[in-house]
Amino acid sequence: MDQKNVNNLPKELFKPLVRKEDTSEKISRPSRTFGQNARRTLFKNIPAMISLVVLILIIIMSIIGPFMNKYGSNDQNLDHAKMPPRVPGLEKVSWLGFDGTLSDELTGATVEQATQKAYMRFNNEEDYIDIKVISDGDGSPNSAEIKATYHIYKAKGLEDTYYWLGTDQLGRDQWTRLWEGTRVSLIIAFVAALLDLVIGVAYGGISGYYGGRVDNVMQRIIEILSGIPSLVVILLMMLILKPGMTSIIIALVITGWTGMARIVRGEVLKLKSQEFVLAAKTLGTSDGKIIRKHLIPNISGIIIVNTMFTIPSAVFFEAFLSFIGLGIAPPKASLGSLIDIGFDNMQIYPYMLVFPAALLSIIMIAFNILGDGLRDAFDPKMHK
Structure with missing residues (x-):
């Protein structure tokens, strides 16, 4: 369109642009906090959300699953063995x-x-x-x-009898024992992860904040504990305590918190020289309050992500201990003990191994995928 045609256009088609002081720098989209951006990024991660739903369903089934039929976890009936x-x-x-x-x-x-x-x-x-x-x-x-x-x-004349996942070598219902074993494994994992979180964050925060001689002594203690193999700790716990949940949790916690402590210490060392920390010190804020109110919230993302990866590690460690006979003692069930029984009958009765092994794999994979999703959610570079 040439200049002549432009001049012939009706003036009614044009309106003057009025600039105002309060709208000249108006943000085109609503501002979001870091938490809102993290939640938005997580919800957009489909594999992570599927894993979250799967884990919630598994947790719910570990609570209500044993009550969905009439069989108890320790009800033995040799006439119904290996059904x-x-x-x-x-x-x-x-x-x-x-x-x-x-x-x-x-x-x-x-x-x-x-x-x-x-x-x-x-x-x-x-x-x-x-x-x-x-x-x-x-x-x-x-x-x-x-x-x-x-x-x-x-x-056997059991046309009207149903064992949803079959029975074991003593005639105990596998469905009931599977979900009770899942409950035991998850309780051990969550309690161990929670204690690792509390001890590791407190220890690492104090070590990184004070630095100097305090940090040097505390880090040498961590190096000593990290050098002790976990199996040695377990054997010592078996000598002192009876085999069971308590001894496994203690063994997991004794050396498990060191990784969290090192991560927290490294982040605190980076943050303690920031302006907001210096301002808090100038205003007379106590060291404990600075660590709790200023430093820990700023590294909460890393703490949450590390905790999410600690849980599947604890689940697998418990399963390994029970598989080799150092974990949950019979007649109580856990995923590891069920896999141990299934392994002994794998060639003839493979279903006794398939179900607990598959459930353990699903739990491990779901927690790791969810952990990856949380890591992306708390990464500012992933926010759009």
């Missing part, structure tokens, strides 16, 4: 694995030989074993192959 999972409504769908049957593939020189192995494998209950021929064989060893399916609930 496979059976769920109402899902028993008709065999490929899901909740139909209450035991299956195995066996080989032999002939189909008849493989079938005899199947009968011996499933207590000679011929009337309740379905045989499916996979390979007829040519007479050579292990050339014939069959798949045997044993309807154990019918064989």
